[in-house]
Every structure is written in C-alpha cells, then in structure tokens.
Amino acid sequence: MPDDAQTSHAVAAPRRKWKRLNDEARAQVVARYSAGDTTTTLAKDYDVAKSTIIGILRANNVVVRRQPMTSDQVSQAARLYESGLYLSQVAEALSVNQETMRVAIMKAGVEIRPATGAE
Incomplete structure (x- = not known):
C-alpha cells in the first residue's frame, strides 16, 4: 500500500487557541x-x-501575593479529607500547600481528625 493510503481516519482533537497578550x-x-x-x-x-x-x-518582577484556594478546591479538599485521606495526601492530590488547605477546610466547617499516633 502507498504511504498515503495507510493514514488513519481518526478525527483530530480541536487545537487549543493560545492567546498572547500584547x-x-x-x-x-x-x-x-x-x-x-x-x-x-x-x-x-x-x-x-x-x-x-x-x-x-x-x-515584571512583581511580588505575587499568596494564592488562596478556590471554593471548588476547598469543596474537593473537604470531600477527599472526609473520605479518609490524610491532610498531606489531599494537599498533594490538589497540588496546594498543606497548611493553606487545612485552614481552608476548617473554615468550611470540616473537623480535623487527631494527628496519626495521637492519643
């Protein structure tokens, strides 16, 4: 078969339109x-x-302020933590700072479990 006859008929995924700011x-x-x-x-x-x-x-050498979690991230973090994951596991899964995440879910009303090994 010629090379062009072996081409796939799969539909290409739409390309993301990158936007550059002037x-x-x-x-x-x-x-x-x-x-x-x-x-x-x-x-x-x-x-x-x-x-x-x-x-x-x-x-532009601007100091970036702390990036708080979005409400969606807080909701997801709360669900994951309440499902039994450790704070560190949830923070890693969401790629956020553990302490930022802990404070955010506490503000959302989630009760933090005692630390592992605590009596």
Missing part, C-alpha cells in the same frame, strides 16, 4: 494587579490561564 495588555495586568486585582479576576478578564497572569507578573 505589551500594552501586559502593562495593564501589572498595573491592575498592583492596584489590588486578583490573578483569578485578571485571568478571566483577559481570557487567559491564571498561570499566564502569574508568569507576566513574575517576568
């Missing part, structure tokens, strides 16, 4: 963040990933 938009991101806007708000407003906003800030 220099003016990047300057606006820095200014708005410095004025108090959150990375989540900026990401939504500019239709880019939060990591893109953080990258722009770091590239």
